[in-house]
Amino acid sequence: MIRKLFLFFIPIFVLGACKKDPLGNLEAISYAPQAFTMPEMPYFFQKMEIPADNPMTVDGVALGRFLFYDPILSADSTIACASCHRQETAFSNNLKVAVGIEGRVGTRNVPSLANVGFNTKGLLWDGRVKALEEVALRTIADPLEMDFSVQGVVERLQAHPDYPERFRKAFGIKDTEDISGEFLGKAIAQFLRTLVSYNSKYDYANWDRGAETKFFSESELRGKLLFTTEPAINPYDPHPGCSHCHNNTALVTTNEFLNNGLDPAMEPGDFPDPGLGGITLRPIDYGRFKAPTLRNIELTAPYMHDGRFQTLEQVLEHYSSGGHFSYNVDVNIIAFPMSEQDKQDLLAFLKSMTDEKFLQENAFGNPF
Template sequence: MHIKTKYYIVIIGVLGVFLAGCQKDPQYSIPVASVTNADSSYNPTPYTVDIPEGFPDMQIPEDNPMTVEGIRLGKKLFYDPILSGDSTQSCASCHQPSFAFSDPKQFSVGITGAQGTRNAPAIINQGWNFEFFWDGRAQSLEEQALAPVPNPIEMHLQWKDAIVRLKNHPEYPELFYQAFGTKEIDSMHVVKAIAQFERTLISSNSKYHKFLRDEVALTPQELNGMTIYFTEKGDCFHCHGTVLLTDNLYHNNGLDSVFTDLGRYNVTQDPNDKGKFKTPTLINIELTAPYMHDGRFATLEEVIDHYSEGVKVSATIDPLMKKAHQGGLHLTAQEKADLIAFLKTFTDESFINNPDYLAP
């Protein structure tokens, strides 16, 4: 029997559940919203999102349609330190392209030298996300982008001062006009442009995704790891089972029995949410160390050891952690190695090297 056939027999039922309804829509064109008081010289170019095979449609806010000009502006803003108090840090300082738009530091360092308490998550396929930050306190990419600029432990610049800088810049007023039909810059135009750029950061060309498209074959070790991943042996698929490799939901995955960070509870005030954090995508997981909301694990080996032997039980432990009360999955050394080999098939080199995503 052909090796890929064996694979489908093992997990086709599981994948079928997650991939159902994810039909390819190769051309997802967003209409350009009308702009009041714009003269005839305002003529933005609609941007067409190429939806990867097997991915669901991308839901884009009606009040922020994607345009070539908006994306160009958002990219410039993303990489420009003009939005930080001392003009030394940009969005890209904590979301570095070579690390799949994540930060290799456990905690990002702001302009004053202060550190946060959570690891900066990767910006990958965020157009399919619907809540943002580890606790989901932002309801859109636009809302998320508002927060870092005035945050005193991040970019530490009041929006009113940032807007003055942008208005006095020799290039930005014209770029905002091209993108939004107005030179009256405000914070909402800034974050809308950044969100447009971030929605273009699509990763779909890992070895695993190419395998799903029948373009490449996996090695025997990678296939063994995939079997572990997509069965109760590894239990990974419950939270990381779709082509996006995340369910975008919140889980307590047994990191602590007593919480120093209450996670989702801080947003909902629901006691059942204590210790729950948003599931990150595993796309490019090889590149996005350190791991977990607090960056406590430096390597994939440490992550797997946690799920194998280090799970801690608390009142809100996720029921999907079926072996939590046994301390974990208790994988063998070979099973761990096979699973890590499979996780590395999620790496998408074309994503981190795409010139459309890199600094202008």
């Protein structure tokens, strides 16, 4: 009888020691941060800049992943980050524009998050957010996306059976009360920085110096040449010159804010969406949007900040036509002739950037 009682009490005692005490003190849970190691990237990738006040740790990334996939972040607990940013489409989706809580329709297309951690020039289509740490906080409060408050999320996380322990392990907080929007933003940013894409055929061809033909078909090679030939080399023989803006290195973008001729405009007010101009209010910046990465572009239709083009063929026809004239259209948007063969070659090259490994990587998937 005594032995039975003893066995009965031991598990309760042990469990009790691991759980937080009623006042929310978490110090009994060990905090032993372990640096997160990024995978070895090809030589043509720069080193990612990690803010000194948010070093990546194994538990920080794990917490960020839970938060990214958890609808607890939205007012009615229906929308997670992953509802719009879906792994199978490179963390974009196939809707024209974003659809948030209660089916509310936004104004902009959901961008892919592949290699977002390398972008230091400004986030979102208009660059209005500078740090990855801030993105989640903005999204939670956006009435068309999650329509909640950071404080509201923090209260839910504090009362949650698992999150206090996860925040303790990630940031060494001492009490559930210490869970904050700042730590939430930091954890999500850590997870976002792990979303690296570098395993497409395009990468292997670049990686293995001088051995392009081993990987690329003839059509892909011709497409690459078209993509990278600058229009200015011979003004009488215009070329696509895509790489001028989506430059032909690791990121397949300069991340610059440019006007690629989508809308006719004689003055700032003529642009349906002001883009960068809405932030800086400088006339030259209206209608300028971030040139996005073209990685996994095959999967992220529809295209452009407002999802106006359904197919890559339509995108190519836009560029080939020279687009619309506006007072600040980029000088590199020049009409160029495009044969059916050129079009197929460009398409083949663009599709060589699809990274199956990125789309299937378990570490990026839903942890629940």
